[in-house]
Amino acid sequence: MKSKQTQNLGFALLYLAMGITLIALGAILVFIIVNGIQVINWDFLTQPPRKAMTQGGIAPALVGTFYLTLSAIIFALPLGLACALYLVEYSPRGAVVSLIRMSINNLAGVPSVVFGLFGLTVFVKYCGFGVSILSGGLTLGIMILPGIISAAQEALMAVPQSLREASLALGASQWQTIRKIVIPTALPGILTGVILSVGRAAGETAPIMFTAATFYTRGFPESIFDEVMALPYHIYALMTEGTFPTRQTAIAYGCALILVILVLVISAAAIIIRQRQRNYEFVG
Numbered sequence: 001m002k003s004k005q006t007q008n009l010g011f012a013l014l015y016l017a018m019g020i021t022l023i024a025l026g027a028i029l030v031f032i033i034v035n036g037i038q039v040i041n042w043d044f045l046t047q048p049p050r051k052a053m054t055q056g057g058i059a060p061a062l063v064g065t066f067y068l069t070l071s072a073i074i075f076a077l078p079l080g081l082a083c084a085l086y087l088v089e090y091s092p093r094g095a096v097v098s099l100i101r102m103s104i105n106n107l108a109g110v111p112s113v114v115f116g117l118f119g120l121t122v123f124v125k126y127c128g129f130g131v132s133i134l135s136g137g138l139t140l141g142i143m144i145l146p147g148i149i150s151a152a153q154e155a156l157m158a159v160p161q162s163l164r165e166a167s168l169a170l171g172a173s174q175w176q177t178i179r180k181i182v183i184p185t186a187l188p189g190i191l192t193g194v195i196l197s198v199g200r201a202a203g204e205t206a207p208i209m210f211t212a213a214t215f216y217t218r219g220f221p222e223s224i225f226d227e228v229m230a231l232p233y234h235i236y237a238l239m240t241e242g243t244f245p246t247r248q249t250a251i252a253y254g255c256a257l258i259l260v261i262l263v264l265v266i267s268a269a270a271i272i273i274r275q276r277q278r279n280y281e282f283v284g
Contacts, residue, residue, distance in 0.1 A: 029260070032253060032256050032257050032260060033257060035250070035253035036250075036253035036254040036255075036256055036257030036258075037254075037257065038250065038254075039250050039251055039253070039254035040254050040257065040258070043056070043057055044056075044057040044058060044254060045057055045058070045059065045062065045258070046059050047059055048060050048217075048218040048219075049216065049218075052243060052244060053216065053237075053238060053248060053251065054244045054247040054248060054251070055247075058229075058231065058234065058251075058254070058255055058258065059220075060217055060218065060219065060220060060228065060229040061228075061229040061230055061231045061233075061234040061255065062231065062258065062262075063220050063221070063228070064133075064212075064213070064221065064228030064229045064230045064231075065202055065230045065231045065232070065259070065262065066262075067133050067137070067221060067228060068133060068136050068137055068140060068201070068202075068208060068212055068228065068230055069140070069198060069201045069202045069266075070137075071133060071134070071136075071137025071138075071140075071141070071224070072137050072138075072140035072141040072143075072144060072197075072201045073141075073144075073194065073197070073198065073201070074137075074141075075137060075138055075141030076140075076141035076142070076144050076145045076148050076197065077148060077194060079141075079145060080145050080148030080149045080152055080193075081148070081152050081183075081190065083145075083149050083152075084148075084149050084152030084153045084156055085152075085156065085178065085183075087100065087101065087149075087153060088153055088156040088157055089156070089174070089178055089182070101153070104146045104149050104150060105146070105150060107145075107146040108146035108147055108150065111206075112143060112204050112205075112206045112207050113206040113207075115139055115140075115142060115143040115206075115207050116139060116206045116207040116208070116209060116210040116211060117210060118139070118142070119135055119136070119138065119139030119142070119207055119210060119211040120210040120211055123135040123138050123139060123211060124210070124211055129225065130225065130227075131211060131212060131213075131214070131227045132211075132212060132224060132225045132226060132227055133212055133221055133223075133224045133225070133226060133227075133228055134224040134225060135211040135212055136207065136208045136211045136212020136213070136228075136230075137212070137224075139207045139208070139210075139211045139212075140201045140204065140207055140208070141201075143200070143201070143204065143207055144197035144200055144201050147193055147196060147197050147200070148190075148193050148194065148197050150193070151189060151190060151192055151193020151194075151196070152186070152189075152190045152193060154189060155186035155187075155188070155189025155190050155192075155193070156182060156186045156189075158186065158189060159181075159182050159185045159186050163181050163182070163185065164177055164181065164182065167180075167181045188275075191271075191273060195266075195267045195271065198263065198266050198267065199263045199266075199267060202231075202232075202259065202262060202263050202266070203232055203259065203263065204232060205232040205233055205235075205236050208230050208232065208233055209233055209236075212227060212228060212230065213227070213228065213229065213230045213233035214227040214228065214229060215229075215237055215241070216229070216237075217229055231255050231258065231259045231262070232259065234252075234255055235252045235255045235256055235259070238251055238252040238255070239252050
């Protein structure tokens with residue numbers, strides 16, 4: 001009887017925590033939607049800012065956010081997957097590997113502004129890339145790299161060892177086993193890490209403030225060495241440096257709503273890909 005009561009209390013606390021989380025998330029979304037939906041139209045999405053950013057749209061910031069996020073994923077995903085493959089499949093078990101894994105986990109907790117200062121020192125100044133898409137993408141890539149490595153490691157370690165042994169017993173090499181058995185099986189878990197990383201890369205302000213973002217530009221970038229507007233920094237600029245706060249606050253809420261929608265769309269696409277992969281494995 002006492003065990004049953006304890007279980008019911010535990011479930012009640014879980015439901016309470018879930019309810020509080022959903023209510024808080026719903027309140028934030030409703031607040032952003034109510035304040036931002038009024039300024040969103042076709043011109044808002046396709047036109048550059050005008051008249052001291054009190055009119056016009058956010059097209060340059062939207063394109064800049066997409067370029068920065070895409071470049072970060074292009075840099076971080078292959079490197080993170082390769083690192084996870086080495087740690088799980090090739091590295092010898094021991095204190096050194098444990099230390100590397102602990103360092104990766106600690107690196108994931110470093111504040112984003114530290115990555116921004118690192119990117120400013122290394123990519124902008126030392127490498128000579130300047131304030132550009134390349135500098136911002138590399139900085140964001142390094143920032144999300146620990147998360148991708150950790151997620152990929154967990155996904156790879158979740159693959160049953162029996163699958164590896166069966167593949168090797170049939171004459172496949174270790175790399176063939178990894179490429180055709182391990183990675184496809186672990187792909188849904190890897191995509192989960194990518195989903196979280198995309199959300200973080202698209203929404204960060206501090207790293208791109210030092211390495212990629214500009215306060216205002218009317219045009220679109222022509223190369224990876226151009227500086228760009230980005231939605232997170234544009235929101236920050238509108239709320240802190242504008243001279244027409246009443247008009248610019250509404251635009252900032254519109255930018256926030258578009259940023260949330262952008263992250264949700266990218267995440268939904270990754271979830272669909274992950275689910276299709278799982279269904280394919282099940283059918284196979």
